[in-house]
Ligand SMILES: O=c1[nH]c(=O)c2nc[nH]c2[nH]1
């Protein structure tokens with residue numbers, strides 16, 4: 001059954017310490033906007049006014065107030081790379097990518113042929129996103145159309161914003177995961193017609209990676225992308241050195257890994273490519289020209305030993321970067337953890353790394369993801385006109401983070417501590433479009 005959310009059309013007020021990054025801290029050092037005692041006026045799920053409490057309150061003196069003081073209100077997190085079928089295989093440590101796929105991920109993905117199994121996994125997956133404060137996700141789907149119908153049904157019930165699609169491959173996986181270009185096109189078309197643009201769902205054409213996709217299959221994906229307005233494209237790229245070598249051998253005509261997607265017409269403003277740990281300069285320049293995004297997945301890159309993400313080179317080339325948890329190659333759903341891991345890795349890169357501030361981490365976990373998905377007008381910050389997509393962090397009393405919250409000197413310290421030690425347990429409430437989609441306890 002699909003749940004319908006009854007968002008109040010009457011104005012409501014939220015009073016909280018809040019922070020957001022309407023602009024990129026990579027372009028503007030003053031991008032972090034913090035309100036120690038802030039107000040958000042929301043009606044019909046849309047933010048009408050945002051600023052100091054006294055000013056916002058004056059605009060709607062009669063509106064009921066939700067008092068969230070004592071915690072921290074942030075825009076809902078945007079996870080731009082996370083695999084729905086891999087919830088139950090998180091924590092397969094000690095293997096590089098291709099072994100990890102063969103031994104850990106793909107056997108589990110084959111189990112989603114059973115629609116009942118897939119539905120149970122979808123519920124676990126969506127619940128995990130919500131309880132971690134993720135309100136929008138670009139979801140790498142399953143290889144089975146039935147599992148994707150189940151996913152979209154469950155996503156509608158969850159209230160979360162999802163961009164997702166059937167994952168397709170026609171070689172070098174397990175035979176039961178293989179499709180054909182014709183079937184990929186037909187099943188993709190049916191899923192798009194049923195789900196794309198319905199409620200909070202959008203569709204993403206999703207070949208698993210060029211290693212497992214023939215040219216014909218990538219062309220079928222390109223046809224779907226051309227034929228249906230607003231459909232997104234996502235896949236993996238340049239994650240692991242062995243993978244890159246294999247792809248080079250499989251596509252002797254292609255200039256590089258990116259070109260395998262470019263030749264099929266898959267790369268544009270609404271394309272998100274996960275990882276990109278080992279890009280060439282040609283690929284970075286072309287990605288900037290296409291205005292596509294790289295989804296950086298620092299916990300996954302660490303767990304699978306894939307390498308250090310060259311953030312400095314992406315920024316220098318003008319490539320937009322967002323964050324992904326990459327569950328189950330990644331180690332969990334928290335974008336707070338991804339943020340601090342991104343920070344750690346850049347620190348460890350020495351002169352090649354970028355010194356990330358708390359504002360950068362917040363931007364990467366929120367606004368950058370919304371822009372990667374071309375949903376920046378809808379979500380990603382608390383500016384007037386955006387949807388009220390929010391996560392309220394309220395550390396349980398007696399925890400170290402609660403002590404920091406009670407005594408932090410200034411917004412930068414509060415935000416740094418939140419990324420450094422915040423977890424799923426600190427997420428108290430989560431809203432999407434003004435609808436509460438998660439409440440702790
Ligand atoms: O991190 C990853 N996880 C996956 O499931 C996958 N498939 C192809 N390439 C991949 N990389």
Ligand SMILES: [Zn+2]
Pocket residue numbers: 081083140236274326329
């Ligand atoms: Zn992935």
